[in-house]
Amino acid sequence: MGRHPLHRVLVAEIGADVLQDRGVWRHPLRYERLRLDVAEADVLLLGERR
Numbered sequence: 001m002g003r004h005p006l007h008r009v010l011v012a013e014i015g016a017d018v019l020q021d022r023g024v025w026r027h028p029l030r031y032e033r034l035r036l037d038v039a040e041a042d043v044l045l046l047g048e049r050r
Contacts, residue, residue: 009040 013032020026044050 011035011038011040011043 011034013035015030015032017025017027
């Protein structure tokens with residue numbers, strides 16, 4: 001019996017404001033909560049659409 005490494009990905013919900021001032025984001029990102037009900041495969045990368 002060998003050991004198998006565990007690869008776990010946690011998904012977090014992040015809040016962001018899309019306003020920019022001369023190309024600079026006006027507000028920082030905000031951590032909202034961990035989403036234990038969402039799988040890594042369900043997450044869209046920034047700029048992706050389904």
